[in-house]
Amino acid sequence: MSVTLLLLLLSGTTNDASCHALVRGEGRSAGFDDANHLCSPACSYDRAVRIWTERPAETDVETVVRRYFGLLRTGRIQEAAQLIDHHPVRHVLKSLWTGVADVTADGDEESGSAAADEWEQDLSWLGELGLASFHWSDTGSHVYVEITHRAQVIEVALSFWVKPVDAGWVIAGPSTLW
Incomplete structure (x- = not known):
């Protein structure tokens, strides 16, 4: 202390x-x-949004990403979006839902395609998601994290980056990677 x-x-x-x-x-x-x-x-x-006066360490970034994802999983979407310099939440959720639907489709195209807004109406599916491995860029400025659904890695990953701003450094993202 x-x-x-x-x-x-x-x-x-x-x-x-x-x-x-x-x-x-x-x-x-x-x-x-x-x-x-x-x-x-x-x-x-x-x-x-947390602002660091010096570039945050990888462990600090991973802590914020874990907290962000924990809030998403519990349906606290707006709180999660306020932790980082955020891209549109709807895009992130829709991409994650698409990744989940692809995993659960079992090859039957119709069973994997839910009603257009089903994923927005009932967010309980977020509770079945988890974080897998973190992968850092060589420069240490970007990280992407693999996402799991029921312990199976889905095709969508979330990417975050450390971004300089006038007051210091923030964590920005996520972008979705396929």
């Missing part, structure tokens, strides 16, 4: 502004993560 965090805790002067000032840019090096940041229950830090 950082000295600054310890002093704030002892002084009782923590508030959303002081927490955010510490969380932004210092991240884990200051003893902060999503589980122990100090904000009030109404705080939106954990629902906002």
